[in-house]
Amino acid sequence: MIHELLLALSGYTGTIFTWNKRAGLQVSQDLPFLHPSETSVLNRLCKLGSDYIRFTEFIEQHTGHVHQQEHHTNQPNQTGLHGVYLRAFCTGLDSMLQPYRQALLDLEQEFLGDPHLTISHVTYKLDQFQLLFPSVIVVVETIKSQKIHGCQILETVYKHSCGGLPPVRVALEKILAVCHGVMYKQLAAWMLHGLLLDQSEEFFIKQGPSAGGAAANQDEEEEDLGLGGLSGKQLRELQDLRLIEEENMLAPSLQQFSLRTEMLPSYIPIRVAEKILFVGESVQMFENHNHSPSRAGTDPQICTRRCDSTSLL
Template sequence: MIHELLLALSGYPGSIFTWNKRSGLQVSQDFPFLHPSETSVLNRLCRLGTDYIRFTEFIEQYTGHVQQQDHHPSQQGQGGSHGIYLRAFCTGLDSVLQPYRQALLDLEQEFLADPHLSISHVNYSLDQFQLLFPSVMVVVEQIKSQKVRIFLFPFALIHGCQILETVYKHSCGGLPPVRSALEKILAVCHGVMYKQLSAWMLHGLLLDQHEEFFIKQGPSSGNVSAQPEEDEEDLGIGGLTGKQLRELQDLRLIEEENMLAPSLKQFSLRVEILPSYIPVRVAEKILFVGESVQMFENQNVNLTRKGSILKNQEDTFAAELHRLKQQPLFSLVDFEQVVDRIRSTVAEVCLS
């Protein structure tokens, strides 16, 4: 029976441990010789197997595997809307499941060495996952079921950067193993954000096919709250504030309107999906940098200007963003320092 149990816990139910879509993995009723205490332990283990199977189904469904077409035909036309953040979440989730798979493999080796291995030993070996799996399942179910309360995605899954917010909130408390697992998932999702940030801040490119980033092309929806402290913030460049620098940028845009109008684009913040641990003031800096880089690149093309708005420090700034990406935990202090260094460099060129 131990062999069948390990197979079922690996996602391969059979005649002893059966699978029901609604109730999950359970002990077959055709084995009355089992002692009630054994049945209780087996059902406890079956709950682990149920969560594992549902995790793997979720990963298969949203990472573009072929199985999605067979088992979820109603979602074939929605594959593009899943987005890269959801794929990153699934990648992180899969890595969190790896210790469980290894534990099952170790138990299989122990069973081959000792065929008299007890159910209690299996239960003890997998006990570390009894609290982890239900907690992670709460996050998965929230991503699957909660509707996004914004105009663009009224009937979608939690989308884009909102996944960062969901995972972050659940990682803030709880037991250390749960927090550690969710932080690993969040780090993988942050990798997507840093790629988009690098493209935007260093090259003025908005790589956002599925509209998942907190910066969008087009005017603001008008729900960004005013932040007087940002307007008065000193950039360290002759006492110039953020508001004054934006006014100067607007003057330059008007000055060159006839030559640059065909290529200039308007961008704004999508605050409704901005993670709460990234303040709007920081997002505004990121928005300014990307807009300035794009404007400067357009000037290079249309006005035959030479040079780089980042003073040829793209590789340096790319390395700093990569360093942030490699950090296991997000640090707002480190993040804002890098953003400020890039913004200061851009602002100096805008004033020259």
Template structure:
């Protein structure tokens, strides 16, 4: 049973542990009650004690959070690779470099989790005799991830439902990092570090080289709409000088910018 539980920790299900997809039902007040997805024991698995079944379901649920986080990371990576293809120009317009950085941070957490599951498996194999490892010890070894992964899954759902990107994503991560759980705080701060690398590079590009990131207007400085009309009416020479004002041209830029909070 422990080996099947280890597989469930990594989102691999079968005859013993099965995925229960999200569902909804009507509550007694006439409203809609949402039931999140999870991984649970198959209903036809005989167990001597109900408490053991409850504990196994409680432990295996983390595998569903891991699976959804892995799918999110894979989707973000697939979008990056697809943007390099024939239809890459259209797809690139919908890419968010901040979400890509966020996915990189999540993948770093998942790698740490996979390594912890591997160490747990090695310890189970090295356990002498036929006495199985207690479930309480399994929970203790992965205790940090029983806090981290459900919260990261919730964070990803918020990111997708609210379509957070740019400064809004950074601000949301700052807010979520302010909590009283040290292990969760350090995890979100690490993901925030990845997103801040994008922010710092965009800031350096603007302040030192005068280059505005053009992708999805995720930077806090954007070109004003008034400048777009002026640029369209300007001559080719003026347009070239406008685009290259940051290279050391003596005249001030002809492209006004508007500082906005994304």
């Protein structure tokens, strides 16, 4: 029965261990050779298998990586979730599950070498995941139920990683590091090339004017940004003035960008996001002028204004 247990914990159920979408993985009730205490221990282990199956279902739905068999193959994405941040989260989640898979393989080798090992040995070897899986499944269910999207996934994972359980914190920090890889690429494209790579509206910078209710609070507006004594409010006024001047005098085709504050993780201050927005817009302005030599570089006053604005960086 040990081999059936290890297969069930890997997501491959049978007659002894059955899968139910609502109840999860459980021991069959009509097994006369099992004592109630053994059934209790096995059902506790089955909770790990239930969480593992739900993890792999989530990964398969959103990345197409298949780990399981008939009970959840070819399932369509019914949650409405999508985007590169979600795929990065699934990639990190899959990496987090690798030690669990390796532990099951090691147990299989140990039982092949010593058939007298008991279920207690399995419980001992997998005890480290009894704290980890329930905490991570909460993150997955939160993303599914609240339809967390884009950079909001960073905030969700970050908040759950701030707990007091070291295994949970380490695992979620690794997942968060994978998700940050997406954000760093978007930041690099925006700040180095003035490109907004955001097809699914996941980044905290968007094309178009900001919403009326999405302004920063008064403390952030009046805080010194470290740009020659410039505050957040003054920086936004400078950006608006620069956009108006450039649209009227230089490049009518320049696009306006603004912050999408609901996507901004709490550990990135709004004043930092405003710097990122300012840098990207400035880079884009210079790129557009480089492609329009007849319009840019001919007016010394315009060149002077551009140099003065970039000296703030």
